[in-house]
Amino acid sequence: MNDIQYKEKIPAPEEYNYIADSVGWGTAENKIVETALNNSIYSICAYDGDKMIGYGRIIGDKMMFLYIQDIMVLPEYQSQKVGSHIMEKILKKVKELKKLNPNIRTYVGPSKGLEGFYKKFGFISREEADLGKGMILKI
Secondary structure, three states: OOOEEEEEOOOOHHHHHHHHHHOOOOOOOHHHHHHHHHOOOEEEEEEEOOEEEEEEEEEEOOOOEEEEEEEEEOHHHOOOOHHHHHHHHHHHHHHHHHOOOOOOEEEEOOOOOOHHHHHOOOOOOOOOOOOOOOOOOOO
16 A cells, blocks of 8 residues: 555546446546546546556636546555545645636535545535535436
């Protein structure tokens, strides 16, 4: 665990798909993943040696809205603070971006059952912020 390194970089689509599949999210075509990741504002990878074991990124417009996306850790590395370290690095970047607009809104859409993980970092539900329930387009 002490050998975990965190690198600000865009991972290879194969690395991303491997972790996404390992956490039950499935995979997407490498070209789609590559385009999506290249459009990220910020990207952080966790490595144990040469193996990517965790990932997270920020997407958005950099001025009004940020969205923390794809916080994922290989199952065998979960509950070892890898996800927490990824979040700390992401929130450091959010604080930098808040210098440009202190009122920038930062969102996260936790997977079901993981809301408590994000509450540790100060996130509250949209309802608690008096913004109503979140919704997703399903067509």
